[in-house]
Amino acid sequence: MTHAAIDIGASSGRLIIGEMKDGKLHMKEVHRFANGFTEKKGTAYWDIDHLVREVVKGLAEVKRLGYASVTAGIDTWAVDYVLVDEQGKRLQEVVAYRDSRTEHTIEKVTSIIPKNVIYEKTGIQFLPFNTLFQLYEEDKELLQKAKHILLVPDYLGFCLTGRAVTEATNASTMQLLNVAGQDFDQELLDLLSIQRNQFAPLVGPGEKLGPLRKETFPEYDLPDCEFYTVGSHDTASAIAGTPGFGEEWAYLSSGTWSLLGIESAAPITNPLAYEDNYTNEWGVFGTYRFLKNIMGMWVMQEVRRHLPQDYNFAEFVEEAKKVEPYQQFVNFNEDRFLNSLNMVDEIKVYCRETNQPVPETPGELASCVYSNLAIIYAIAINDLQKITGHSVNRLHIVGGGSNNALLNQMTADMSGKAVLAGPSEATAIGNLIMQMIAAGELADLEEGRQLISHSFPLVSFQPASVNRDERIQEFQLKTGKQPI
Ligand SMILES: Nc1ncnc2c1ncn2[C@@H]1O[C@H](COP(=O)(O)OP(=O)(O)O)[C@@H](O)[C@H]1O
Ligand SMILES: C[C@H](O)[C@H](O)[C@@H](O)C(=O)COP(=O)(O)O
Numbered sequence: 001m002t003h004a005a006i007d008i009g010a011s012s013g014r015l016i017i018g019e020m021k022d023g024k025l026h027m028k029e030v031h032r033f034a035n036g037f038t039e040k041k042g043t044a045y046w047d048i049d050h051l052v053r054e055v056v057k058g059l060a061e062v063k064r065l066g067y068a069s070v071t072a073g074i075d076t077w078a079v080d081y082v083l084v085d086e087q088g089k090r091l092q093e094v095v096a097y098r099d100s101r102t103e104h105t106i107e108k109v110t111s112i113i114p115k116n117v118i119y120e121k122t123g124i125q126f127l128p129f130n131t132l133f134q135l136y137e138e139d140k141e142l143l144q145k146a147k148h149i150l151l152v153p154d155y156l157g158f159c160l161t162g163r164a165v166t167e168a169t170n171a172s173t174m175q176l177l178n179v180a181g182q183d184f185d186q187e188l189l190d191l192l193s194i195q196r197n198q199f200a201p202l203v204g205p206g207e208k209l210g211p212l213r214k215e216t217f218p219e220y221d222l223p224d225c226e227f228y229t230v231g232s233h234d235t236a237s238a239i240a241g242t243p244g245f246g247e248e249w250a251y252l253s254s255g256t257w258s259l260l261g262i263e264s265a266a267p268i269t270n271p272l273a274y275e276d277n278y279t280n281e282w283g284v285f286g287t288y289r290f291l292k293n294i295m296g297m298w299v300m301q302e303v304r305r306h307l308p309q310d311y312n313f314a315e316f317v318e319e320a321k322k323v324e325p326y327q328q329f330v331n332f333n334e335d336r337f338l339n340s341l342n343m344v345d346e347i348k349v350y351c352r353e354t355n356q357p358v359p360e361t362p363g364e365l366a367s368c369v370y371s372n373l374a375i376i377y378a379i380a381i382n383d384l385q386k387i388t389g390h391s392v393n394r395l396h397i398v399g400g401g402s403n404n405a406l407l408n409q410m411t412a413d414m415s416g417k418a419v420l421a422g423p424s425e426a427t428a429i430g431n432l433i434m435q436m437i438a439a440g441e442l443a444d445l446e447e448g449r450q451l452i453s454h455s456f457p458l459v460s461f462q463p464a465s466v467n468r469d470e471r472i473q474e475f476q477l478k479t480g481k482q483p484i
């Protein structure tokens, strides 16, 4: 059986087909398209109709390649939603999570329901753009009109099959689900004046969603396609597609964001987890993704956008290799880097404010970003071990960022852990694995991960002794980021 993974991250989307042959997973990228948000009248929006069109184009390409019948699953970035009316029509443009409308909403909401109470209910990290805060700022009249409030992957599935569901892994990122009750928290819904039935029923990954409604897209020659739910939060699929075994591994899903954490059988919401803003997003098969959001390759995407030279990401790495690393210490996890007007200027101002050497060239800027991301990852791993009591001796880096051998080595050096890099398309692979389990081709996630490890060679990076402790201490001194 041929399966199609539709994976749409914040910077790019792709349709990848996969099938199991001779004990290996064979994949082919069939369609890739750009994603990104644009500002209109001061608000940041996604182009959701562009994404629907690109998904359908990708499915048409699948048919053109001779695949008359496939299954498919959709995963995208988290938290953002679409309001849909009684007729199934979108009520508004889709606001992007980096929009400034929720800049001060955490304070507003937690002045009504205390922060620790929300964390005890949901176990979810406080990020300004969580759906809870976006809906708090949403136009109340529009909200009342909405028959459905659908997260982006659920909306795409609705457009393609006509069926509305709320897939659980992505639903958890809303910070509206009650972990104990395993459904929406009524107090939080009341705060937003939202009825429970405005959210479609919660479903887990691996369930049949329904057939592609070809008649909706008469201008395309499309395959027969049965959609399944998968880990529709892309990070849930990325972790499912990470070939980690045993207990002592952690993952770093390195794309626009860096999501660093462990796969846990139960939520971890102790005081240290709360203080250090770790999250318990729901994973596949009832697991929890105990992780932290770290500003990832977004920084490099924005540096690239604001430089006159047009370097690709591999060229940035080559330029960075020519520069002495760890020349300045920048905490890229500060909110100022979430959506700054000009990332290059923001980095320079930060270095001037902290009396540090100012990076000027593309190589100096890239080296500054990679050096500090490696330190931030190392601190996050240390904190993760303290919070959970879970020892980590190897870090799996997956996603586009796993192609960056320089950063992989720096991460091994700063963390003192072995780094296993790849697969770079772990998200799409995790999406495919869930479909193959649902189709009965794989017994479970363990077998799926075995298949991944037999199909995609990992690249190993061993830690070198590079004044790790001194550099981390200097980072903490210069940025004020103290360990927990
Ligand atoms: N060859 C490469 N060398 C260094 N970095 C790379 C390379 N390829 C991709 N990347 C990094 O991976 C990022 C994209 O990762 P990806 O997982 O596709 O992101 P998303 O899913 O968020 O769209 C790019 O922003 C870039 O920083
Ligand atoms: C807004 C969320 O934190 C974001 O979606 C993150 O969880 C994520 O999954 C990003 O995935 P990318 O592939 O866009 O890095």
Ligand SMILES: [Mg+2]
Binding pocket: 008, 009, 010, 234, 255, 256, 399, 427
């Ligand atoms: Mg991604």
